[in-house]
Amino acid sequence: MGINVKSVIEAALFIAGNKGIEYDKLKLITRLNSNDFKIVMEEMIYEYEKDNQRGIILKKIGNNFKFLTKPEIGKIISSTFGIKQKSILNQGMIETLAIIAYNEPCIKSKIQELRKTDPTPILDKLIEIGLVEAAGRSESVGKPYLYQVTPKFYDLFGLDSIKDLPEITIPDENIEILDEDEEDERVNFFDTNREE
Secondary structure (H helix, E strand, O other), X not given: OOOOHHHHHHHHHHHHHHHOEEHHHHHHHHOOOHHHHHHHHXXXXXXXXXXXXXXXXXXEEOOEEEEEEOHHHHXXXXXXXXXXXXXXOOHHHHHHHHHHHHHOOEXXXXXXXXXXXXXXXXXXXXXXXXXXXXXXXXXXXXXXXXXXXXXXXXXXXXOOOHHHOOOOOOOOOOOOOOOOOOOOOOOOHHHHOOOO
């Protein structure tokens, strides 16, 4: 009896741990053609998501496949054992990441225009922790550096690509704008999608 390809994928992902495995490497392990590999991975992602007997899910984040704890299970473990994920991001960093992600490649003056403060210290920190990287230089006057988010950004926020970001809607003049202390899912996207 042959070994089930899904068992091979599961074992490979388990061994890879938090880092996950790149698409091409995992496909190579399975020895499947591109179409069959895509079908198998879609099936597995669905099976892990729908199986309430499992505490993990399988996700494609950026170019990597990896196992993640189901959010509802993560909350139980956190509250039971007092395990909390320490956030390395403050509000300024989250705002800067959002500006870059929605405008990439993005120049520093664009960030400053929107945040009304010098973005240099925050940009330096985001580059240091690997969430932002330089993406060449702009052709505009002075040839300023361009910035973009990194694969680590997608990983941190559970995104497959920039297309997964929520669409920004500009409010109509006749629509009442929420106060800062009111809840708005669009504003809180980066907090709510962070891995537990």
